[in-house]
Amino acid sequence: MPQILVGNDLHKSFGLTRALRGANIVLDEGEIVAVMGPSGSGKSTLLHCLAGLLTPDRGEVQFAGRRIDQLPDRERAHLRRTVFGFVFQFGQLVPELPAVENIALPLLLAGRRRKHALAAAAPWLARLGLDGLGERLPGELSGGQGQRVAMARALVANPTVVFADEPTGSLDSVAADEVMELLVDAAREQGTSVLMVTHEPRVGAYADRTVLVRDGVDALGPGLGVAAT
Amino acid sequence: MLLLLCLTGQSAEQGRAERSGWQSADPDTPATAPDPALFLTVTDYHQGTAMIRGYVAALGPRPPVPPGLERLPGPGEVAASPAMRRLLVSTPDDELDDRYPGRVIATIGDEGLAHPDQLVALIGRTPDQLGEVTSRSLHRVRGFGSLPSGYAFYQGIRVLLLLGAVLLLVPVVIFIVMATRVAAAHREQRLAAIRLVGATRLQAAVVAAVETGLGAVAGTALGWVGYEAGRRILAATLTFQGARFFVDDVVVAPWLLALVLAGVPLLATLTTIVALSRVQAGPLATSRHGRRPRPSARRALPLAAGIGGLLAAAPLRRVVDSETRETFDTLAPLFVILTIVGFVTIGPWLCMLAGRGIARVSRRVPGLIAARRIASDPSATFRAVSVVVLAAFAVTCSASLVDASGDGPFDGGRGVLRPGVVEVVTGGVPEAKVAPLLSERAVPVRSDIGAAGELVESCTELARVVTLSCSSSGLAEGGVSERAGLADTDLPISTVYVPTDRTPAAENRVRTQAANLVPNAIIHTQRDRIDTDAFFFGSLEQLQRLVWYFVLLVAACSLTVGMLAGVIERRRPFALLRASGLRLGELRQVVFLETAAAMLVTAAVGVGLGMASSYALALFGDMAWTWPDVGVFVMVGIGVLAALILSTLALPLLDAATRHDAVRYE
Numbered sequence: 097m098p099q100i101l102v103g104n105d106l107h108k109s110f111g112l113t114r115a116l117r118g119a120n121i122v123l124d125e126g127e128i129v130a131v132m133g134p135s136g137s138g139k140s141t142l143l144h145c146l147a148g149l150l151t152p153d154r155g156e157v158q159f160a161g162r163r164i165d166q167l168p169d170r171e172r173a174h175l176r177r178t179v180f181g182f183v184f185q186f187g188q189l190v191p192e193l194p195a196v197e198n199i200a201l202p203l204l205l206a207g208r209r210r211k212h213a214l215a216a217a218a219p220w221l222a223r224l225g226l227d228g229l230g231e232r233l234p235g236e237l238s239g240g241q242g243q244r245v246a247m248a249r250a251l252v253a254n255p256t257v258v259f260a261d262e263p264t265g266s267l268d269s270v271a272a273d274e275v276m277e278l279l280v281d282a283a284r285e286q287g288t289s290v291l292m293v294t295h296e297p298r299v300g301a302y303a304d305r306t307v308l309v310r311d312g313v314d315a316l317g318p319g320l321g322v323a324a325t
Numbered sequence: 326m327l328l329l330l331c332l333t334g335q336s337a338e339q340g341r342a343e344r345s346g347w348q349s350a351d352p353d354t355p356a357t358a359p360d361p362a363l364f365l366t367v368t369d370y371h372q373g374t375a376m377i378r379g380y381v382a383a384l385g386p387r388p389p390v391p392p393g394l395e396r397l398p399g400p401g402e403v404a405a406s407p408a409m410r411r412l413l414v415s416t417p418d419d420e421l422d423d424r425y426p427g428r429v430i431a432t433i434g435d436e437g438l439a440h441p442d443q444l445v446a447l448i449g450r451t452p453d454q455l456g457e458v459t460s461r462s463l464h465r466v467r468g469f470g471s472l473p474s475g476y477a478f479y480q481g482i483r484v485l486l487l488l489g490a491v492l493l494l495v496p497v498v499i500f501i502v503m504a505t506r507v508a509a510a511h512r513e514q515r516l517a518a519i520r521l522v523g524a525t526r527l528q529a530a531v532v533a534a535v536e537t538g539l540g541a542v543a544g545t546a547l548g549w550v551g552y553e554a555g556r557r558i559l560a561a562t563l564t565f566q567g568a569r570f571f572v573d574d575v576v577v578a579p580w581l582l583a584l585v586l587a588g589v590p591l592l593a594t595l596t597t598i599v600a601l602s603r604v605q606a607g608p609l610a611t612s613r614h615g616r617r618p619r620p621s622a623r624r625a626l627p628l629a630a631g632i633g634g635l636l637a638a639a640p641l642r643r644v645v646d647s648e649t650r651e652t653f654d655t656l657a658p659l660f661v662i663l664t665i666v667g668f669v670t671i672g673p674w675l676c677m678l679a680g681r682g683i684a685r686v687s688r689r690v691p692g693l694i695a696a697r698r699i700a701s702d703p704s705a706t707f708r709a710v711s712v713v714v715l716a717a718f719a720v721t722c723s724a725s726l727v728d729a730s731g732d733g734p735f736d737g738g739r740g741v742l743r744p745g746v747v748e749v750v751t752g753g754v755p756e757a758k759v760a761p762l763l764s765e766r767a768v769p770v771r772s773d774i775g776a777a778g779e780l781v782e783s784c785t786e787l788a789r790v791v792t793l794s795c796s797s798s799g800l801a802e803g804g805v806s807e808r809a810g811l812a813d814t815d816l817p818i819s820t821v822y823v824p825t826d827r828t829p830a831a832e833n834r835v836r837t838q839a840a841n842l843v844p845n846a847i848i849h850t851q852r853d854r855i856d857t858d859a860f861f862f863g864s865l866e867q868l869q870r871l872v873w874y875f876v877l878l879v880a881a882c883s884l885t886v887g888m889l890a891g892v893i894e895r896r897r898p899f900a901l902l903r904a905s906g907l908r909l910g911e912l913r914q915v916v917f918l919e920t921a922a923a924m925l926v927t928a929a930v931g932v933g934l935g936m937a938s939s940y941a942l943a944l945f946g947d948m949a950w951t952w953p954d955v956g957v958f959v960m961v962g963i964g965v966l967a968a969l970i971l972s973t974l975a976l977p978l979l980d981a982a983t984r985h986d987a988v989r990y991e
Contacts, residue, residue: 147904149904170908173903173906173907173908174906175906176904176905176906177905177906177907178906180905180906181905182901182904182905184901188897188898188901189898190694190697190895190898190902191701191894191895191898192694192697192698192700192701192702193693193694193697194697197693197697201690201902201905202905202906204689204690204693205690205905205906205907205911209688210687210688210693233701
């Protein structure tokens, strides 16, 4: 499978704290990779560098063969809104927008007409078991429901890569399983690659491959990982 | 600081009234000296500026002395205010100095002046000289008290100022409440941490209240220091009724100061407690209710009752007897209060409608998020913009009435004087007394006491100097009648109209001559009247502008705080939206539109309702109503835009608040 996202020798420091010390990672097209490791090991920093949210101090990030870590912020923002999708632990939904508009947000940002964006968002409600909840505000949804809305939002624009940072961190195990099954199924159906950060082995088991990070370095060597069993 | 400034107007005007009270002393003024004095004051003018010309004659060795003087000026002596002394020096004698015969022996101190620039002179006379004056304004006084005889008028101004202060207090209080709520929202996360270690809800609330209280005490103390520094600048630059203030006038009463210093921290603390009662501060996090109750059309009822009540009562008021009319009149304030309350209650409903409308038509994300935000919490939105909107409502409402009252040249019931004509109202003196004024072109008006009317020799001649109703066929009702051969009668002359070459110097010479002939004469040119007229309405307009600028300043602060609140509350979703590719410019648009859309819609409605309310009020009170001057709309428009532009000062913080750090959830 061709490589879609590559991180080479990534270094990143926050003041005196060295979060990444030469991390390497490879993500293939349509692949689901879990980045695991203890707290403070640099998992989230690695994900943020790969997604263009942070600029690494050293090393390079390539997306579809093109180096993206040196792009100006504006171009990186364009990448994020067109080919990347994001799922975070919580608090990512715009509180004033009903669920269906939250899902349609990436399409609206991409310039799609509102009617078409909402029409494209609506099927996701049924697909994620959120029938009849489209007009609910985020504050009126349960944690699992809110996370499913966030998942739909990340996938609705058919992105090339979805970055998920502790996507089930605020959910109980039943809700976490539901959310992960939906994410994995939808990603496979669309051929979307997923890079997710988690510290839960149960969640990591949904990935094709696991990359362990320890002290800012991938513990198993460049581009390697533990294949899922 | 803003609160203290808006309470200052009261004491400033009271100080003026109390210090200048002696200038209208009368026999009812409490005695302060064993011997009486004869006292007469006349309001005079010099190139449109009012001057107080007083005459005094001691009737014993120990007469009362006005504040600001050590003794009464004796015959041939004059005491003048500092501004008057400067004016006397810089003006030719025949134009002004001769009006104050005598040697200037004393300067009236600040304790006897309404304001630093007041033009006052007190002329010493013998009792015989003053005894010749036949005027109801000549009084035998035993004291120069501190309250003016026209105190009711001053009370009226004070009521207006009090009303203005209350109107100014509202935006300040809203600002304090908003600022406190933002702080409360900011500390929600910390409160959750306190709850996590076992604190009860009450204990968490006490912690928040103490934090707020201490912060508010420090803030109030700083405000007080700022006020003390600012009031000196204000005294030197601010004018009201055409005059500056003494520094000591621009000060709040000690009890009021104590009330503010204690009240603001208390208000802030109470607001925190109320704000916290609306969130559930649990051990893991704080949460709010998902959907707030939506305002309904019922909110329009008080407004409809206020304006409708005035409109419905207006025709009835005209046909009922005077007693019932008085009852109607007592209802007027109720309708006005209902209208104002109605506007406040209808505001959130309007915001909600505006939000829904904008959401329906907006095609871009910033417009959609802003519209949804407005519609989801219209009360908070209206609270943020309410200050400007209420001010727009009040300014437009009052402008229609002020403008209507100010229309047309002021004639005081005595006609409009032709340019260059000086009117000398003597009150009725023998012809010999004013003979030097009776030049060929002068037109005297005589009083025929028996016929109870005023007479002139020729209506044509009278028309040359003044536009007074004049009849050549018998007595004219409310006007002057023509009677030939008046010059040969000994009827007293009540008024003399003296034409001049229209130069200020010539007019001043006539004034001086007239004042020396008849000290109690009331002397006017039309310019004086226009200036008096313009002065009064100009002061009202100036007050209106001051209130507007002040409100704008507070409003800009409120808007900025409102924007900050919106950002802090949604820091994480906004940061994540940015992470997902939403540009910072688009995020700024969201925050700006939330405020701008709500403000523009409600301000436009506010202006419309302001005019509707003033129209209803004018109709009810049989007052004239006119469309506000274009300048008023321009002033409101520029003010609204200025407040919005100032509020964008909060936008740069948006970048810092939604950077990468906020994406992390730790």
